[in-house]
Amino acid sequence: MQRINKYGLESCTHVILNLPGSDRLDVVETAKVLSAMKTTEAKIHALYIIKGTSMAEEYLAGKLQLVSMEEYIERVILFLEYLDKGIVVQRLIGRAPESHTEFSNWGEKWWEIKGKIDRILEERDGYQGRLCDYLNGKALKKHEII
Template identity: 45%
Template sequence: MSKETLYLSYSEYLRNNYGEKVYKLPVKLNLTCPNRDNNISVGGCIFCNEKGGSFENLDISLTVKEQILKNKEYIGNKYNAKKFIVYFQNFSNTYMDFEKFKKIINECNMEDIVAIDISTRPDCIYDIQLEYLENFSNETNIDIIFELGLQTANYHTLKILNRGHGISEFVLACKKIKERNFKICTHVIIGLPWDNELDIIETAKLISVLDNDEVKIHSLYIPKNTKLEKMYENKEIELITLDKYVEYVVLFLRYLKKDIAIQRLVGRMPKEDSVFCNWGTSWWKIRDKIENTLEENNFRQGDLCNHLDGISII
């Protein structure tokens, strides 16, 4: 059984949409988050450090256009790539003045850019930006993708994580984004100490019923200089084992709609920035364990996703 029959890989999904392999070009902006600047809270989520989730970006002093061109030249030459997605990654990339937002989006309008991927919070989806993006997309034929940080469908866990939003904000964000025919990628963390199997299943089901297009699965790594690090050092939390992580990811995939692309099966971050990451093993070894578990048990993405058409009347 090939990987393509186990789950819908991101690379296959992009080839299906754009006819060939497509590469992301990360762009870093000088911005923050309402969960850090005292609009909602200070300090941000308990797992967020000063880098805001970006570890592979160029220097922030470069303009958006300069970052795109520099990354495009490097990645294009290395992989013979011809199509690209601009990826605004760090913090909340819609949380800014509207004129500034328009300027950075316009800088993405260049040859070989097929999509703009905007990472942000569910409570930072603004109608004025959506309307502008819809017009921009229609004029340029550049797709718009929103990456939303949900992490879990357990709203009690969201409170502990200091996310500053609940499930209703995520539902509303998905509704607004889909009304404009944009795409959605949702981030989830598998292995949160306060979640159980039912939370894993409900998260997969929620993402499925809201017609998400992509999902990015993270293991729970612990960045330095975060509240989560202090909780870990004080033994306030108990982390799941690698075997349990594999079990949970497989469970999540089985309840996830089969046409949702899987951007990744496990997160990663530099060793020097973390106190715990992936049980001290390589991310690709964990990916292989997940794929082997699926194959050995004849499991596949969506084989338990039977909740989208009601209960059988037969």
């Protein structure tokens, strides 16, 4: 990331905030790392499971524990609040064709989930960067590329 930034290039980091085995601490750390690394843009995705994959087999066999939509929304809000306000967020949730997936967006429309995220942020007076203070970027200073 530092080499990309050195040349003034823009970068977009994609994150999935509801991977099996991940938790809210992972979400906070991801936001902190993206902020410290100075990515210019972020795209947030919810996990979707494509038919015919080994993950689909695990999901159908009940071996994967997926978080609820409500938990995903809480994770998105947490991520946004720890993410530097200067990072452009291109997406809060993605979508995949239902015909190709075993699991996608809890059976909800993407814009309905986005609307819920927006409403909760507004109700809580939350916003991107509200909790962002990750050593003022000093965490990576010693590793800067010259």
